[in-house]
Amino acid sequence: MTETTGTWLTQEAYDRLQAEYDDLVNVGRAAIAKEIDERRQEGDLKENGGYHAARDEQAKMEARIEELRRKLANAHVGEVQFDGTIAAGTVVTASVMGREMRFLVGSREIAEGTDLDVFSAQSPLGAALIGLKAGETTSYQAPNGKEIAVEVISAEPFGG
Known part of the structure; x- marks a missing residue:
């Protein structure tokens, strides 16, 4: 890893981000889809604040999923090999x-x-x-x- 590319993560941080990603993809997406469907059934979508709030929440969640996907794909996991020189970590x-x-x-x-x-x-x-x-x-x-x-x-x- 060059010190200015990718993200250096400890194994603990990587595991925490991976768990968040898995939860959002496997649980969060289904939950927000259900919420949107329930709000859609309430009627007129133009004046349905619950529907628009659920769609906004979905957009935020999808942005976080993409952010986590990129971080995890470009992560460099491990302990810093420290020789007194400043580097990531x-x-x-x-x-x-x-x-x-x-x-x-x-x-x-x-x-x-x-x-x-x-x-x-x-x-x-x-x-x-x-x-x-x-x-x-x-x-x-x-x-x-x-x-x-x-x-x-x-x-x-x-x-x-």
Whole structure:
């Protein structure tokens, strides 16, 4: 895996997303189809708020199914091989514009249940840090065009 392609996931996070995907595909779709059918039978669809709400819920669910399908198809599952270099799956403590921050470079899904902020390896900050080690400095361009200075204080593998 290159550090900026795919999504690195722990086995636990992968299993959790796979279970959510399976539930949505096998149970959720049938339940929402039944709900839509029941609302359709209530009469005039133009003024049937329950029908439109069920259709909106179906669209949200289908979007989540597609998001999960893509993440799971492009997932790189396993433990991080940590050599001190920042990569996806690394917890970083850094001074960003003089303010100390502690965050995970990786995926929101693996940090679920922790208090860590998450920056993807594709984000401006994450991309700037990939390949660096503690003590090194870099900068990145914020969306507003401002150049942001970053000093890596420490880096450690994500432990869950």
